[in-house]
Amino acid sequence: MRFFSPYFILSFLLAFGAATAAYSQTKGNLWLATGLQLQSGRDRGFSPMIYSGNRSFSLAAFGIESPHKTETFQFEFGYGPLTNRFGNSLNALSAGLLNYTFYHKESPAERGLHWGWSNQNVFNIRRHNGFTNYSLRYDYFTAIGPALRYTYPFEWKGQSFKWQTLAHWQVVGFQIKSGYIGADPEGLSEEKTGFGNLLRAVDPFFAGKEWSMGLESSLIWTLPTGNSLAIRYRPEISSLGGGQPVQRLGQAVLVMVTIRLW
């Protein structure tokens, strides 16, 4: 997993970049970022205790900026051990795809406030190291909601800088969670047919009962070559209700390079 994700993403981008390089009106960018995420979470299916720790966290994103809108496809990956305050531990892995679209028909793309929407898909899996049975639990959700972006460019000592904050709030979608005791979602094994089975395991995701929102604040230093180096701070929360509730809180600090593809 650790290895294949950036590999496949880059392969995809190589192919994708080649296909879209012909667009003359657009700009294509690639982001690569890596850093640490302080994650805290609770899964009632395991314990009433909070498990937290510093995980490694990386992301790779691809963005297309056309005159009227900006689209970003961001793949995220986090992995590491979390412990509770008595030293019990679990290993938590997250993989997600976070897509943004922002509209800037009336104002320049480089500056100001832009509205848009976002789509978030997150898969979380954790293995408890102290439990011999039912030690694996996971959850997944996909949801859409509004997004907001604020960009403020400035100069400092003759260099170009940019402050950018993105916010997203997931409103409606679907979720799948591990069952009351075991790893398989409730209802998954009742029938033998694959798809009917899957449908039984899917629950709705509604803002109010479920939550997922986050910010991405970046301080970006744009190089004369058009590439940039940046530091990003990325707080986020998520909470899935029903069955055994799952809550999570993450704060990642990342160093990031942006590569202008065209």
Add this chain to the structure above:
Amino acid sequence: MRFFSPYFILSFLLAFGAATAAYSQTKGNLWLATGLQLQSGRDRGFSPMIYSGNRSFSLAAFGIESPHKTETFQFEFGYGPLTNRFGNSLNALSAGLLNYTFYHKESPAERGLHWGWSNQNVFNIRRHNGFTNYSLRYDYFTAIGPALRYTYPFEWKGQSFKWQTLAHWQVVGFQIKSGYIGADPEGLSEEKTGFGNLLRAVDPFFAGKEWSMGLESSLIWTLPTGNSLAIRYRPEISSLGGGQPVQRLGQAVLVMVTIRLW
């Protein structure tokens, strides 16, 4: 390890980039690459059998090109399980720093054959999963030797491409290897003083008895923005004699992005 390496490298580059951006005559580039390495190796301290497998392999490099010479500092990291043909396994981790300097006073930097020298530092550590005692062994060497680079730029369907092959051969240096039975190098524990101890553990590295050589062949697609995407093939061999000999053979295929910093 997995997380800190790219993180620190990037932090270092951010600082380093800022310091050197003032040079007007030079070009600064950052490479990031990830892929798979088919590694085969034998450590007589463990077994007469070859252990091989596909490991994840990544590298981050920083290069400065001035009118007369090109310098590259490349950090490499590989990790993964290797198995012998009966299914026994060990986990092998490699971390290395490979530096190149090429001279091109008489010919353009973009084309042709250039001589130079290289310095390679590699640390390898492996843990055997089937052995209960003395299951950890490692080796390290640092050596210098000649290097050669050939660059051939060409155009295809209106896009700029470049074929580049680098070769290096390590001639003289130092090595430290695990002992006859245990992980600690022979002689390491004879005295209690740290430095005298370390000197006892160090053996010379001489081409003929020891070997380390490798190639890096890249097919590079240069984007209009000055950045590039590339595929790199990277065969290498190394062999350390004396005590319990260690031999290794690696072939990595990597996808790579190059980021023009200035």
Add this chain to the structure above:
Amino acid sequence: MVKQARYFWILVFFLLSCEQWVLPTDPSPDPIEVFDRLWEDVNDRYSFFSHKAIDWEQVRETYRARVSDDMGQLELYELLADMLFELRDGHVNLSTGFNRSRNWDWYQEFPVNYDENLIEQEYLGTDYWISGPLLHQVLDEVLYVNYRSFAQRISESNLQVVVERAKRSRGVIIDVRNNGGGNLSNAELLASAFAEEEMEYARQRIKSGPGPEEFGPWEPMVLNPWEEGTFTGLVVVLTNRRSYSATSFFAQMMKTLPNALLLGDQTGGGGGTPVFGELPNGWTYRFSATQTVDLENRQLEDGVLVDLRLDLDPAAMQRGEDNLIEAAISLLRR
């Protein structure tokens, strides 16, 4: 433009203030809180209340009165251990680092029926084979296999040699007395080497909600013949009251096979797979969260009954004989 940035500062502060709301701090480690958490989790997820006719509300009333927030950790441990003891279940433990509570009534009141020293000296001898965790020796043309813990993994090559030696013998004895269980996959692998065809041997269901009768559907448990080849001659499995958990499942698998029979005393039970939990003071616990029944809907929790009931005879032991092994040998040689 900068004015618009205010939205963002509001957002940032909102998000940071969510922390306590989304993820409240850990519950208090006070004895009353600890007691309530444990009682409630057992109430919600334990699977044998109705089968064992346990009134858990009544248990709460008895023990809750004895909890106070100024009691010591040792007293609290003893109280909780006593409460869990009422479940009469070997898969229930409370682990504290200083002690681990357990209920071993399922074997402590019954004859031991197993003497390891005797088996090593009189049956295994010094030249028995060690194939991973399987210790085996040929006794009067019969292959005797001793397996002491299903927690020890059987590899395919371990099993291969047992099957091959079995084929050259007049039958197999598998001794899982005192085997306290372990991993179900080892039980399935070992039993699969003696199965001629696919067969259902039990059905299992799992708690699916906090209600006392909230269970998922009954799922069949199926044994498949080992693909590398099986031994379909006669097999005698020796069990005692200390054959527990995965060993009960193994006994049930073998009992279902037409070519195998169980000899000795019934198994201790352990038909519920345990789920784990944590208390706010860091102690961990486990208890059964599933039910397993045989093909006649008898709970495996009550133990798997043998086909031939036989106890170890002290007089035979005095002669240096294990009369269970001797009985199995004469059965197989008949």
Add this chain to the structure above:
Amino acid sequence: MVKQARYFWILVFFLLSCEQWVLPTDPSPDPIEVFDRLWEDVNDRYSFFSHKAIDWEQVRETYRARVSDDMGQLELYELLADMLFELRDGHVNLSTGFNRSRNWDWYQEFPVNYDENLIEQEYLGTDYWISGPLLHQVLDEVLYVNYRSFAQRISESNLQVVVERAKRSRGVIIDVRNNGGGNLSNAELLASAFAEEEMEYARQRIKSGPGPEEFGPWEPMVLNPWEEGTFTGLVVVLTNRRSYSATSFFAQMMKTLPNALLLGDQTGGGGGTPVFGELPNGWTYRFSATQTVDLENRQLEDGVLVDLRLDLDPAAMQRGEDNLIEAAISLLRR
């Protein structure tokens, strides 16, 4: 320009052709090759040839003649097992998947002196404490601790409770009979809880080259008192011939302490740390590669002698008594 590229093609082909030269293929799995590899590796790395007066060249002559490339794997296994048996070392094994060779003469010829059923029924009872792998019970104001395998990790909190209970008792019995060893760090941790001050208890050296007497320097092995607090009252350690490897080291540590004494039979030995190896047919093996001597330069390989020699008495057993435990109790209560 393109002409220069030829250098590179030459380089590439050179590099690829190096493969066989840098990394020759695996040796042949033929019996003769397998035999030679094993004999040679033992010859180079085994540590007790001179101490045990073994003529390994002579052993080669005896066994090499019986190897042929058309022999079966089972025959080859038996031949190699017989050859390794000559080392008279419990830390020597050949593992093949179907069987594991061993030399257990160090206990098989001696009295067992240990009955687990007896200890469970008469001493531990049903209400003993379980602190990780340490099972303990107070007997006549004396703390009896039973530890069955140094392979099972002792945690700091496990040890804490033993030390605390020890402090409230008139002395401690640590029963490591039948404990076949495991991890030296568990031995050091357990012994450290009874050490008043830092002390050297043994010296160890490791093979450093293929010559029969090529060893690194003697390194002292040191026991440090446990930082969390120690029990410095009287301790009796019970050992038998099956106390081996890490258990011999533990016995040696305790023997060096002024407040502890050993009772029972000497330990089985196992004073060499085993190194592992692989044969070209995939079998693995291990054998001793170090030597350890006590403060009088006596090899731990020969076993650690007890302070008080005592065997289990069948008459006492008949009465339901373990006379070693009884002797330890009366020693501590004196």
